[in-house]
Amino acid sequence: MQAEVLISTTEMDHQDWLNQRRKGIGGSDAASIAGVNRWKSPIGVYLEKIGEAPESKPLNEEAAYWGNVHEETVAKEFSKRTGLKVRRRNAILKHPDYDWILGNVDRMIVGKKEGLECKTASEYLKTEWEGEEIPISYLLQCQHYMAVTGYQAWWIAVLIGGNKFVYKRIERDEELIESLIGIEKDFWENHVLKKVPPVMDGSQASEDLIKALYPESEPESEIELPSESKAMIQQFEEAKQAEKEAAERKKEAENRLKNLLGTYEKGFADTHIVTWKQHIRNNFDSKTFKKEHPDLYKKYAKSSLQRRFSIKEAN
Numbered sequence: 001m002q003a004e005v006l007i008s009t010t011e012m013d014h015q016d017w018l019n020q021r022r023k024g025i026g027g028s029d030a031a032s033i034a035g036v037n038r039w040k041s042p043i044g045v046y047l048e049k050i051g052e053a054p055e056s057k058p059l060n061e062e063a064a065y066w067g068n069v070h071e072e073t074v075a076k077e078f079s080k081r082t083g084l085k086v087r088r089r090n091a092i093l094k095h096p097d098y099d100w101i102l103g104n105v106d107r108m109i110v111g112k113k114e115g116l117e118c119k120t121a122s123e124y125l126k127t128e129w130e131g132e133e134i135p136i137s138y139l140l141q142c143q144h145y146m147a148v149t150g151y152q153a154w155w156i157a158v159l160i161g162g163n164k165f166v167y168k169r170i171e172r173d174e175e176l177i178e179s180l181i182g183i184e185k186d187f188w189e190n191h192v193l194k195k196v197p198p199v200m201d202g203s204q205a206s207e208d209l210i211k212a213l214y215p216e217s218e219p220e221s222e223i224e225l226p227s228e229s230k231a232m233i234q235q236f237e238e239a240k241q242a243e244k245e246a247a248e249r250k251k252e253a254e255n256r257l258k259n260l261l262g263t264y265e266k267g268f269a270d271t272h273i274v275t276w277k278q279h280i281r282n283n284f285d286s287k288t289f290k291k292e293h294p295d296l297y298k299k300y301a302k303s304s305l306q307r308r309f310s311i312k313e314a315n
């Protein structure tokens with residue numbers, strides 16, 4: 001099989017590119033739909049595809065910006081270290097059998113049926129790249145591109161912390177690709193096309209999305225919630241109780257260990273080191289400052305609008 005061209009990107013501006021992405025599922029969407037992207041949840045992708053995503057800056061906007069800036073640097077260094085020539089593929093590609101499975105690849109390897117994905121990563125994420133490790137979100141992205149192109153391998157190169165370069169070869173995994181296409185097919189046909197949103201999950205990405213969608217409430221407004229909310233309330237209450245019990249068990253273990261340490265700062269227990277060190281903590285007394293310097297407090301105090309969530313039994 002061979003990928004088909006959806007549209008050329010040679011003279012396409014960024015907004016047109018975003019509009020074309022809405023016509024299908026791209027490589028960077030794959031991990032989100034599968035629920036393994038810390039930055040975006042399935043419902044976030046869904047809202048983008050139907051054109052109803054909130055206008056908010058992504059949490060990793062700065063990282064994405066520098067990733068684009070250094071893409072060429074990473075591609076050149078990959079060629080230098082491997083001896084493999086690469087070229088741009090200035091087009092959005094589509095799967096020959098599923099015209100909504102799209103691929104906007106970084107580079108193609110000249111003379112081979114292989115591609116290259118260029119990345120940058122924070123120094124704090126270096127352990128994710130140790131040995132044969134590849135972050136699952138990027139692994140799915142590369143398998144997605146192999147699904148689109150029919151290629152048997154994909155390279156991924158990453159500049160970590162601005163001073164460490166790593167590159168790895170990913171072999172085509174037919175079983176994983178088949179599973180991925182199944183997930184994407186269900187998402188596209190049963191959610192996007194039917195405009196039925198996927199279930200909201202408990203990820204940080206979903207929480208951030210909800211805040212962006214509904215930043216303010218209508219004062220004194222009320223609504224009768226649907227019947228399925230009862231199960232959600234029960235789930236919330238059970239998890240809240242389990243969380244409380246877990247916190248108590250954690251505090252009990254902590255207090256018992258502190259009692260064993262006594263005045264010692266460090267203790268050794270088989271494969272673990274337990275520490276309880278003293279340090280000075282300086283807290284700003286805002287209450288006293290407000291009382292003694294009300295004008296200065298008013299000048300520098302910053303207000304923020306937040307919505308507080310709670311559940312209680314009706315009278």
